Amino acid sequence: HYEFTRLYPAAEVIVIEPKSFTPANRNRVLKQIIESDCDAIIMGYGSFSLIPLSRGERERELNAHLAQIAESMRSAVYSDAYIVLNRFASRIEHRLQKLWEEEQTLPKGAVFFDDLGIDTIFVDEAHNFKNISIETKHGSLPGLNPKGSKKCDDLMAKLRYIQRTHDGRGAVFATGTPISNTMCEMYVMQSYLQKDTLEQMGIYHFDSWAANFGEITTALELTVEGSGFRMKSRFNKFTNLPELMN
Numbered sequence: 001h002y003e004f005t006r007l008y009p010a011a012e013v014i015v016i017e018p019k020s021f022t023p024a025n026r027n028r029v030l031k032q033i034i035e036s037d038c039d040a041i042i043m044g045y046g047s048f049s050l051i052p053l054s055r056g057e058r059e060r061e062l063n064a065h066l067a068q069i070a071e072s073m074r075s076a077v078y079s080d081a082y083i084v085l086n087r088f089a090s091r092i093e094h095r096l097q098k099l100w101e102e103e104q105t106l107p108k109g110a111v112f113f114d115d116l117g118i119d120t121i122f123v124d125e126a127h128n129f130k131n132i133s134i135e136t137k138h139g140s141l142p143g144l145n146p147k148g149s150k151k152c153d154d155l156m157a158k159l160r161y162i163q164r165t166h167d168g169r170g171a172v173f174a175t176g177t178p179i180s181n182t183m184c185e186m187y188v189m190q191s192y193l194q195k196d197t198l199e200q201m202g203i204y205h206f207d208s209w210a211a212n213f214g215e216i217t218t219a220l221e222l223t224v225e226g227s228g229f230r231m232k233s234r235f236n237k238f239t240n241l242p243e244l245m246n
Contacts, residue, residue, distance in 0.1 A: 001042055008039070016043035021050065023107070030111035041118075045128065049151050053158055054112040055103050059096065061157045066092050069135060072205050081137030081207065088135040088146065113158055119166055121159060126173035127180060129155050130188050134206050144184055144206070159192060168196045183214060183235050186244070210235060213244045 001015045014033060021029060021043075030051065033041060066089060073085045123129065133148030162170035171193055179185045187209050190198060198204040203212055210216065215237040220229050238244065 004040060004042065011039040012037065014038045014041045016041065016047050018044060018047055021047045026050065027107065027109065027111050030116065033116050034111070045151065049154050051113045051116075052106060052110060053154070053161065054114050055099050057112075057114050057161050058099055058157055061160050062092055062096050062099075064160075066096075068205065072135075072207075084137050085135055088133075091147075114161055118162065120170045120172065121155075121162055122172045122174070123155070124174050126175040126189075126192075127177045127185075129192075130185050132156055132188055132191060134184070134187070136206050136210075156192065160195070163195065183238065186213075213238060213240055215239055 001013060004013055005011060014036065016029060069085050069089045069092070073082055073089070129152045131145055131149040132152045133146055134144045135146060136144055159171050173189065173193060178189050184206075187206055190209075191204075195204065198209065203209045214235050216233055216235050217237065218231055218233040221232045222228075223230050
């Protein structure tokens with residue numbers, strides 16, 4: 001808050017403290033945002049995740065994801081990738097079915113994220129949101145989590161809403177470590193921030209992206225227990241780096 005008002009002294013800023021964002025106060029705070037003419041709202045990750053996205057927007061995002069998987073499945077018939085993609089499709093269909101149940105747990109008159117009039121999301125320390133769900137025919141590739149995490153899927157859905165309603169814009173990430181553990185994290189960052197670009201180039205799906213920009217190698221490695229060896233596949237080499245930088 002201090003940094004923001006130092007840079008923009010005339011700005012009207014709302015700071016949401018976790019202690020003021022209890023279930024009993026949450027709707028009141030969110031209605032205050034709607035009614036105000038503030039320039040910025042500052043809150044922690046935990047509070048942000050507690051603001052629900054409307055069922056309609058969540059359905060839109062999940063159905064769009066399902067359509068992308070269906071398109072990939074059409075070109076993967078009779079291959080191992082088809083089985084993997086079909087499993088992911090089933091998982092998303094299950095999440096779609098759960099939306100109604102989750103909606104029943106919300107308080108009466110709940111205020112949704114898409115009611116707030118937000119036009120840009122700034123995410124500080126964005127490396128905390130790398131755990132998105134990624135479908136791949138490569139199975140258990142280090143750095144890829146098919147299930148993802150709830151907080152990352154929540155951020156992705158909210159960003160998709162902002163980007164859809166603001167001509168692809170409205171997302172700013174700040175982090176000193178966009179890539180720290182695995183090369184797959186480059187794809188994660190691009191998925192958040194460059195969805196339209198990746199789709200236009202036909203590489204939004206991870207396997208298509210990896211085929212253009214990475215090399216997956218399999219080598220013999222010592223097991224964690226140190227009692228033997230096993231074959232392990234890793235995505236460990238960038239290719240076409242100038243094109244990726246562009």
